[in-house]
Every structure is written in structure tokens, then in C-alpha cells.
Amino acid sequence: MNADMGTLALTVSMLIAGAAMVTAIASWRMNRPGLFTASRRLMYGFMVTVSLGVVALLMALMQNDFSVAYVASYSERALPTGFKFAALWAGQEGSLLLWAWLLAVIGMVVAIGQRKATGAEPAVMLSAVAGVCAFFAAMLVFAADPFKTLPTPAADGHGLNPLLQHPSMILHPPMLFIGYAGFTVPFAMLIGAMVTGRADDAWVGATRRWLLVSWLFLSIGILLGAQWAYEELGWGGYWAWDPVENASLLPWLTGTAVLHTIGMQRFAGVFKKTNALLLAGTFILCIFATYLTRSGVIQSVHAFGESLIGTFFLVFLLVTTLGSIAMMIWRWKLLKSASLEKLGVKGQAFAMAVALLVLMTIITAVGTIFPLISSVVTNPINVGPEFYNTVVGPIGMLLLAVMAAGPLLRTEADGGNRLRRSARIPGIAAAIVVVVCITLGITITWALAAAAITAFAVLAVLADLLGRYRIEAGRDRSVTMLSIIDKAHFRYGGQLVHLGMIMILVGVIGSSLFNHRDTFKLRAGQIGHIGRYTMKFNGLAEQREGNFTAVQAHVDVFDGGRSYTLHPQMRFYDKAQDSHSEVALHSTLGEDLYITIAGWDDGGKLVALQAIVNPLVGWIWIGGITLVAGGVLSLLPRLIRQRKSATESASSSGGATPAPAKLAEVSR
Amino acid sequence: MRHAKAKITVAAVVLASALGLLAYAGVQRGWVYYMEVDGFLADASMHTQRIRLNGHVDDQDVVVESTDLKASFDLLGETGRVPVVYHGVIPAMFKPGCQVVVEGQLDEHGVFQADSLMTKCASKYQADEHDRMLKQLNQVEQESAS
Numbered sequence: 001m002n003a004d005m006g007t008l009a010l011t012v013s014m015l016i017a018g019a020a021m022v023t024a025i026a027s028w029r030m031n032r033p034g035l036f037t038a039s040r041r042l043m044y045g046f047m048v049t050v051s052l053g054v055v056a057l058l059m060a061l062m063q064n065d066f067s068v069a070y071v072a073s074y075s076e077r078a079l080p081t082g083f084k085f086a087a088l089w090a091g092q093e094g095s096l097l098l099w100a101w102l103l104a105v106i107g108m109v110v111a112i113g114q115r116k117a118t119g120a121e122p123a124v125m126l127s128a129v130a131g132v133c134a135f136f137a138a139m140l141v142f143a144a145d146p147f148k149t150l151p152t153p154a155a156d157g158h159g160l161n162p163l164l165q166h167p168s169m170i171l172h173p174p175m176l177f178i179g180y181a182g183f184t185v186p187f188a189m190l191i192g193a194m195v196t197g198r199a200d201d202a203w204v205g206a207t208r209r210w211l212l213v214s215w216l217f218l219s220i221g222i223l224l225g226a227q228w229a230y231e232e233l234g235w236g237g238y239w240a241w242d243p244v245e246n247a248s249l250l251p252w253l254t255g256t257a258v259l260h261t262i263g264m265q266r267f268a269g270v271f272k273k274t275n276a277l278l279l280a281g282t283f284i285l286c287i288f289a290t291y292l293t294r295s296g297v298i299q300s301v302h303a304f305g306e307s308l309i310g311t312f313f314l315v316f317l318l319v320t321t322l323g324s325i326a327m328m329i330w331r332w333k334l335l336k337s338a339s340l341e342k343l344g345v346k347g348q349a350f351a352m353a354v355a356l357l358v359l360m361t362i363i364t365a366v367g368t369i370f371p372l373i374s375s376v377v378t379n380p381i382n383v384g385p386e387f388y389n390t391v392v393g394p395i396g397m398l399l400l401a402v403m404a405a406g407p408l409l410r411t412e413a414d415g416g417n418r419l420r421r422s423a424r425i426p427g428i429a430a431a432i433v434v435v436v437c438i439t440l441g442i443t444i445t446w447a448l449a450a451a452a453i454t455a456f457a458v459l460a461v462l463a464d465l466l467g468r469y470r471i472e473a474g475r476d477r478s479v480t481m482l483s484i485i486d487k488a489h490f491r492y493g494g495q496l497v498h499l500g501m502i503m504i505l506v507g508v509i510g511s512s513l514f515n516h517r518d519t520f521k522l523r524a525g526q527i528g529h530i531g532r533y534t535m536k537f538n539g540l541a542e543q544r545e546g547n548f549t550a551v552q553a554h555v556d557v558f559d560g561g562r563s564y565t566l567h568p569q570m571r572f573y574d575k576a577q578d579s580h581s582e583v584a585l586h587s588t589l590g591e592d593l594y595i596t597i598a599g600w601d602d603g604g605k606l607v608a609l610q611a612i613v614n615p616l617v618g619w620i621w622i623g624g625i626t627l628v629a630g631g632v633l634s635l636l637p638r639l640i641r642q643r644k645s646a647t648e649s650a651s652s653s654g655g656a657t658p659a660p661a662k663l664a665e666v667s668r
Numbered sequence: 669m670r671h672a673k674a675k676i677t678v679a680a681v682v683l684a685s686a687l688g689l690l691a692y693a694g695v696q697r698g699w700v701y702y703m704e705v706d707g708f709l710a711d712a713s714m715h716t717q718r719i720r721l722n723g724h725v726d727d728q729d730v731v732v733e734s735t736d737l738k739a740s741f742d743l744l745g746e747t748g749r750v751p752v753v754y755h756g757v758i759p760a761m762f763k764p765g766c767q768v769v770v771e772g773q774l775d776e777h778g779v780f781q782a783d784s785l786m787t788k789c790a791s792k793y794q795a796d797e798h799d800r801m802l803k804q805l806n807q808v809e810q811e812s813a814s
Contacts, residue, residue, distance in 0.1 A: 234757075235757075359687070363691075367698075371702060378701075379701045379702065379703050379707065379711075379714075380701070380702040380703075381699060381700065381701055381702065382700045382701075382702045382720055383694070383695070383698045383699060383700070384697075384698045384700055385698070386694070386697035386698035387694040387695065387697065387698025387699065388694070388698070389694075389698075390690060390693050390694035390697055390698065391690045391691055391693075391694035394690055395687075395690075519737055519757070521735050521736075570760065579760045579761075580760050580761075581760050596757075598734060598735070598737060598757045598758070599732075599734020599735050599737075599757075599758060600734065600735060601733075601734065601735045606735055607735070608734060608735035608736075608737065610757055
């Protein structure tokens, strides 16, 4: 029943999306606005039918309908309801269905947004979105059918992979997919502007909002994935440069780059070629990433099996890449930018940031597919984490250094001199911090560089905000710090995002350079020491929970004057053949104590515990939250009602250089 | 103007050489061949460097000393086998018959000393199971069609 409904819904949705794509194009070529309306309505229809498909699979999961192969593979009767819901995207077919549904939601939002639109550009844009929707629907129908049924229904399912039974893992894939799906719209807008030969830059205003939202979700997805790896995989790290992780990083890097340069295009007509390449590149990298991880071409710890889906993605990848290249060659003249010189030192810094981000993208991409490239001439060569840490790490550090100076950059002609002046205090602070670090015995170059960047970045933000406050308060006594921030959400939201990145830097440097680990063989009552912690092992106990049995160690930890108990577990899930280690974590702002059971002997009387002390790792997650807060702040409309708005606008429009002033405010 | 151009050229050269140096250092440290057991046995040049080796754990003579963080076993290819001693935390998914990737180097006694062990079956067993189920399904469909 569920399966029939699902198959029917998906087949119809594929036809609808195809029809929407064709009618939108037809409305432009035949100049019939009625067809555009029809196309918009078809996008609503696509949303409804794909939703029916999702509902069908959800119902099959909730009703334990093990006649559906997908349900039998990824769920079980004893699975908690929340995880049954998450099983919707635990497998290949389900996750592609989720992606298609997110595309449908986005397609509907676009269609609603174009309610009053007319003309060629919205039509081409909508057609491009519909085309991507049609591709995903076709793949669900022909290559990744989530509704294949078993000839004889299974009595119970195989259950969800124990590793995936974690709260971060429930949210991680949807967040990534919202990001991936979201990047479709900026790409479609680019196609709309290019195909119809639009010469002005007003279209990039809406593009930036879509970019920012997609980028935010992608960031959240990546961070949740890192947190999941940290808490669930038990090796004490959060990022391993695995192909699947790299795959999500690639569009994030290019997305970050274009997020910075697109505002510049709107206000100064620069970076046009860069933006076109980055917008197309970001979308293509999302598809490329998925191709890498879904086709089985790259060996990865968490890759999916080989399948026809890979072929689908490869064809789509080729079509979009070649199409984008052709489109850009065709419209190359449209992409003629104004000179970057008029943006002064700020323009130079942006160009440098983009170059560094693109460099990181290329190196990461080459490293990820290096086993493929090298297998042409020799045995496949893997490049491990060391490669990325040595090559991408320093480039990233340089990028963060540029970022730290962000608030001090000006577009005016004397921006260079101003930068030198305003960098004095943050520069001195950075030098002091470095000296303090050295006297504390920290001599690792990377740590010192990170400390200097952190001090500089924080002071630069504060100095900029205070400086602005002084100037504005001198003119108008009613000005407050909040009203200044409220006047320029994009600027200060961006700075908050940058502070988030700095916190992440602190966490990464602290945990990767200063962690220490040890293993302890303990009998009940025995004691082990690591760092400032004393751990007393008080025996193993067995405990039954929902769909697994846990062997749990009782470890009393004495930490200065405080004491608490940690319970690392080894879990034996009913439906998995293997055991699975569950980390016990005590997290503070200064450091994490991270304990896992490595094994036991002698009937559980002797246990091996692995303990890791990870300094500052919590700042990665705090930085993540800060980054999201900054992104949200950028998107919010002005909150404080303006007084004297009339006089203000009169004075600003009468100013000598309205464009750069606006640029300084908005293009951050 | 000429001055600016020279500046840019110098900056580009410095940046490019720095990058080249980085890439060289990265490759020195991060470069590991990935091989199957049989290919590894046949190629003596691989016996003196760090390798990532893929194979199956033999069912016989697997010694796991989980509290000593040590496991010794034979890694099987299609025809050959390599004795492996692994030092480190034993992954929970590790067991005889399982597909693993070990990373390390052959010692003078012909024993592969590994410091990294990744199990392949764990994260893929469900996908494999799902594939197997779909294959069976196709067979049933073909039979009923003929």
C-alpha cells in the first residue's frame, strides 16, 4: 500500500517537474506569461507529490512495513520512534528522497517569490530549478527507488546502524542537504541572468540571501558531523580528512568565497567573473561531492555501495559542468568587471581571501581524488591527514589572518594608511599575547600564530565597534552600541561569524596540538592518572536499554577538589553483529576528559580504558553556535525603529561618496 | 605602474614557491600507497615503505589482547597472506573474517607492523545487506518474468 502510493507519487512528481521545466522555458520563448503561471503552479504540484512520497516512506517506517526493502534494511521493531524517523535518511535511497523533498520546498519558495514576476529572467531561473528537481525525481524513479518491495515481507528489520543512533546524526544529513539543495537557487539565478543577457548587477542582491542561508545550513551540517564523529567514533578527534568529510568541505569553501565577493559585485560591479565561476562551482561541487561518496569510486570509511546512482550523478555532473562552461564563454563580455582598484585595500584583501579559499578547495579536491588520479599510472596513492594538515593548514591560517584584519579594511583611497594606523593596537595586543604564551612555555609555531591571530581579531572587532560608536555618538547622543549594530546587520553579523571562526581555530589548535592520551589496565579499585585527573575504576556492570545491552564501566574521577562519575560503555545492539564503544565525556571550557573502554579480560575483572585530555575542544562547538548567531543576525531586518530617519536619509543622499559609504556598511 | 607589476610578480613567485614547499612537505608526510595483499607481496619495492593494505582477516589464529591493545592475525588476499601485528585500540567491529585496511610497514622478520586498523565491514554491512536483498529481488523478478 505504502509502496504503491510512494512509487506513484514519485513517478508523477518526475513528470510534473519535467513539465514545469518545459513550460517555464516555453513562457519565455513564446512570450506567454500564462505559461509562467502554469509553471509556478506545477512547482507547487511537485512539492505536494514529493511530500506524498516522503509520507509514504515515513508511514512504512512507522508501521514497521517490512515488505518495503528499505524499511527492512534500515529499521526494526524495537527502534525508538525518533530513530525510525531518522531512518528516512539513513540509507542511500531515503537520503536522496529527502534531498528531493528539500528541493521541492525550495522550488515552492522560489515559485511563491516569483508570484508577481514577469519576463525572461524569472522564467529561465525557475526552469533551471525545475530541471534540478526533475533530475532528482528521475533518479528516485529509475536508480534509487526507496519503494522496492520484498516478495515475502521480513519478520523484522535489520535495524539502524548503531553508529547512526545519535542525536547529531539525526540532524547532520538534513542540514547538509538543505545547504546542498539551497545552493541550487543562486546557481539558477546565475543561469537566469546569463542566459537572458542581463547586464546590471541588481540580481545578486537576492542571490546573496540565498547563499547565506544555504551556507549557514551547510556550516551547521558540517559542525554536527564533526561533533558526531567526536562523540561517537571514539578516537578523540572530530575531523579526519575522510573523502566524505572533504566532500562537504569543498562547496563550503567556495560558498564562503562567493558570499564575500557577491556583495562587492552589487555595489561596485567588481568580481563578476569570479562570482559566476564560484556560483556555478559551488553547485557543481555539491553534485561532485555526492558523486564521490555515492558512486563507490573513492574508498571511504563511510561511503555507500556502488550503484547506478553514481552514473546518474556523473552524467548530471558532466551536463552542468560543460553547460556552465559553455554559458560563460557565450556571455564572457557580460562579465566584464569594473576595476578592483577603486575598492582599495579592502578589494585587495577580498581578492586574496578568495584566492586562498579557491586554493584550499583545489588542494582538498586533488587530495581527495588522488587515489583515482594516481591509479592511472601506479598503485593508488592515498594522501592522509598529514598531507592536508601540512598543506591546507597553513593556507587556512593565512586566510584567518586576513580575516582578522577584516573590520579594519576600508575602501577609501587612503585605506592602506588607515589600516596601518588602526592595526597598531591589535598588533601590539597580538605581540603581547605571543610573549605571554612563550613565557608560559608554549613554543609551537602554529599555536603562537593562532594566539596572535585570535588577539588581533578580537581587538580589531572591538576597536572598530568602539571607534564607530565614538564617531556616531559625537554626532547624535541617542546612539547606543546596539543601534549601531542594528544599522548594519550584515557587517556586524559577518564579524560575529568571524569571531565564531576564531573560536573554532582556538578549539582546533588546542585539541590537535596539546591533547594527550594514555591507556590504563585497571582492576576494580585501582587508580590511573592523566593530566590533573585521577580515575578510579569501580568495576563493570551490565545494563539493558531499548534495543541494546550495555556493558558499563564505573569510573570515579577526581579533578582538583571536585569529583564525578563517568560511564563509558560497550554497547551490543540486538540487530548488529558487532559491539560498539560509547564515549564518556566530561566537558569544560578549558578541556575535555574523554574516556572509552578499549577492552576487557578475565571475565570483566581487568579492563583497559583509554583516556584522552583534549584542551579547548569545547570552543569548536561554541564557535559553531556563534557562527550561526552571526549568520542569523545578518539575515534579520532592522529591529530598532528609526527615529529622525528623514533627516538621516537626506544627509546621506547628499553626501559626496554615497556608493563607497554604502559599500563599507553592507558588503561585509 | 611598472613598480606595481614587479611587486605583484615577486609576491606571486614567493607565494608559488611557498606553496610548492608546502605541497612537497605534505606529500612527504601524507603519501601512502594503497594496495591489496597479493599486489603487495609481488612488489618488493613496497616492502620498505609505509603502506595501506587491504585484505580479509583470516579466521585462524587471530589473537586479540584487547587490554594490551594488541592484535595479531594473518591478512588474506586472493592467494597470498601477510602476518600482521597491530598495536592500538582494537576497533569494536574488528573480528575474524572481516575486511580491514591496516597501515604500517613490513619489519625485518616479514611481519607487517601496523599502527592503524580500519574495519570496512561495519559501516557498510547494512548497505551490503540492502544490496544483497535488492539483488535477490531482481532475481525473483527475472524468474517470475521468464
